[in-house]
Amino acid sequence: MAATESRTARWLLIAAALGFLGIFLFLPLVAVFAEALEKGVGAYMAAIVEPDALAAIRLTLLVAAISVPVNILFGVSAAWAITKFDFPGKSLLITFIDLPFSVSPVVSGLIFVLLFGAHGWFGAWFAERDIQIIFAVPGIVLATVFVTFPFVARELIPLMTEQGRDDEEAALSLGASGWQTFWHVTLPNIRWGLLYGVLLCNARAMGEFGAVSVVSGHIRGLTNTMPLHVEILYNEYNFVAAFAVASLLALLALVTLVLKSIVEWRFNYHHRGTGH
Amino acid sequence: MSIRLENISKRFGAFTALGDVSLEARPGEFLALLGPSGSGKTTLLRIMAGLEFPDCGRVSFDGEDVTGLKVADRHVGFVFQHYALFRHMTVAENIAFGLNVRRRRDRPTRSAIDARVQELLDLVQLGSLGHRYPAQLSGGQRQRVALARALAVDPKLLLLDEPFGALDARVRKDLRRWLRELHDRMGLTSIFVTHDQEEALELADRVVVMDHGVIEQVATPLHIYNEPASAFVFDFVGESNRVPVVVARGKVLYLGQPLDVPAIGADGPSELFFRPHDAEIVKSDTGAIPALVAQVRPKGAGVRVEGKFIGIDRPFEIDVAAEDAPEPGRIIALKPGHPRLFPTHTHEDQA
Numbered sequence: 001m002a003a004t005e006s007r008t009a010r011w012l013l014i015a016a017a018l019g020f021l022g023i024f025l026f027l028p029l030v031a032v033f034a035e036a037l038e039k040g041v042g043a044y045m046a047a048i049v050e051p052d053a054l055a056a057i058r059l060t061l062l063v064a065a066i067s068v069p070v071n072i073l074f075g076v077s078a079a080w081a082i083t084k085f086d087f088p089g090k091s092l093l094i095t096f097i098d099l100p101f102s103v104s105p106v107v108s109g110l111i112f113v114l115l116f117g118a119h120g121w122f123g124a125w126f127a128e129r130d131i132q133i134i135f136a137v138p139g140i141v142l143a144t145v146f147v148t149f150p151f152v153a154r155e156l157i158p159l160m161t162e163q164g165r166d167d168e169e170a171a172l173s174l175g176a177s178g179w180q181t182f183w184h185v186t187l188p189n190i191r192w193g194l195l196y197g198v199l200l201c202n203a204r205a206m207g208e209f210g211a212v213s214v215v216s217g218h219i220r221g222l223t224n225t226m227p228l229h230v231e232i233l234y235n236e237y238n239f240v241a242a243f244a245v246a247s248l249l250a251l252l253a254l255v256t257l258v259l260k261s262i263v264e265w266r267f268n269y270h271h272r273g274t275g276h
Numbered sequence: 277m278s279i280r281l282e283n284i285s286k287r288f289g290a291f292t293a294l295g296d297v298s299l300e301a302r303p304g305e306f307l308a309l310l311g312p313s314g315s316g317k318t319t320l321l322r323i324m325a326g327l328e329f330p331d332c333g334r335v336s337f338d339g340e341d342v343t344g345l346k347v348a349d350r351h352v353g354f355v356f357q358h359y360a361l362f363r364h365m366t367v368a369e370n371i372a373f374g375l376n377v378r379r380r381r382d383r384p385t386r387s388a389i390d391a392r393v394q395e396l397l398d399l400v401q402l403g404s405l406g407h408r409y410p411a412q413l414s415g416g417q418r419q420r421v422a423l424a425r426a427l428a429v430d431p432k433l434l435l436l437d438e439p440f441g442a443l444d445a446r447v448r449k450d451l452r453r454w455l456r457e458l459h460d461r462m463g464l465t466s467i468f469v470t471h472d473q474e475e476a477l478e479l480a481d482r483v484v485v486m487d488h489g490v491i492e493q494v495a496t497p498l499h500i501y502n503e504p505a506s507a508f509v510f511d512f513v514g515e516s517n518r519v520p521v522v523v524a525r526g527k528v529l530y531l532g533q534p535l536d537v538p539a540i541g542a543d544g545p546s547e548l549f550f551r552p553h554d555a556e557i558v559k560s561d562t563g564a565i566p567a568l569v570a571q572v573r574p575k576g577a578g579v580r581v582e583g584k585f586i587g588i589d590r591p592f593e594i595d596v597a598a599e600d601a602p603e604p605g606r607i608i609a610l611k612p613g614h615p616r617l618f619p620t621h622t623h624e625d626q627a
Contacts, residue, residue: 055508118586137379166356166358166360167360167362169327169347169356169360170353170354170360170362170425171355171362171373171377172327172346172347173325173327173347173348173352173353173426174350174373174374174377174425174426174428174429175348175351175374175377175378175429176348176373176374176377177348177377180377184362184373184377185362187364188364189364
């Protein structure tokens, strides 16, 4: 009796989970591609090679190309500092790393308008020097860096805490310098976790809408990233073009997912393989 | 190499890990730091290595002050409790690490490094396992790789943190003997941390017994075992029986009755200690301690008798010859041999 009941329950749960996934994740994904290809491959390609779309793609790649390395640098140093040293203000730093996750992206964008906008705190100083930050590429990069900076650090801190300091101390005791220790011991130990964090960071950097929307100014061909471009096209009832560009973002998500699964598999394999 | 520690103190926040510790290891000596967890033994070892720095005090190697030197500049071999092998490197790469990270002008040639690695692999009896990864080795093998890696840089001082702690009993015993031989052959000065008194007594030239951040006694294993300097040392380095007594006018009184033991020690409330194998079951109960037998079990050539002292609620254990074994439930008279008296520290008992 009990066994059959639990079996029914199990199938119900699996069906519910799969049904939910189907309706809320798989169906929209299919819809994006179906809509994008509604008027044929020709219309799809035309929407993508259109100059404004290409500009948006270029800008998105540029923003990701800047913010991902910046966040690798920041994330690794923050995780290193937090897990390998004791210093005052450590728990405060940990809390602050989570800040971009806990505030709405719109607020994140507004922070930069407030700081660097025409009437912002540093706005006048930059205006004098003819440097535009808000409604220009630097503002978009800043907002993206801010929104995506927890990904790498969040991934590394638990991993490096678990690994402890023994390996580093062993390397130092063998005469290695701090840099050699990082390069030959720490980095190989965290590489899969780091790669995982970078993937998530990249996906978010390319897909960020809210914060970027506030600081971008939506100037076509100049300050439109792909998500913003999609919105503009959609608002113009240009559905095929909107979904064509959106499909590129969806494709990015799928590629990220596949890579993420591969990394996760490698990561677990390595983790299990070296357990004591 | 000789190592000298003078008046070392170390605090972690409110916790005093070491309070004014001084110690010296002679060249070629094999020293054990023995104590329970929290006694400060590992902290002391890490201070010698330069992995931790004392709040005050001085560390010197061969008379040279190294207190401010970092671990990388001290040229000591350090073996970590959990080996800390680099998991992404092969065994050979692990061993070569200390040579490979040297500055170019100090670095041996590739073939010289390879030769040295093979030499060390042979030394630790892992000759053909150089291409394996640490995950593919057993605990004892990992331990030996960690040792080979530490020895690759030709340290004069070898420091080992609980070197056998993570191994099973059998492997532990083999490795212990092997390490002692290695130490003698290479002419190292070695210091190891352990909480296992058997290990310390079997392996070391001298044993340093620590408790609560201070050194209780430094002596040879035989001396430590036979002449413990304090109640703590007596209790920690071997099995012991203890009964409360009062020393007065050259007599040792147990529950008001004089015991047939020499009253060496100051007058006043004391604890009388004796080892299980030093006790004797006697016929006459004058001058002996009455005890109730609960269990008799085989132990070595004889038997281990367990039960409780009568009159006080404390357990006893003694070893006697099999033919002298009493029946469980019997009351026997115990005469302690080689007893030691230590004054009772009432304030400590309350704490």
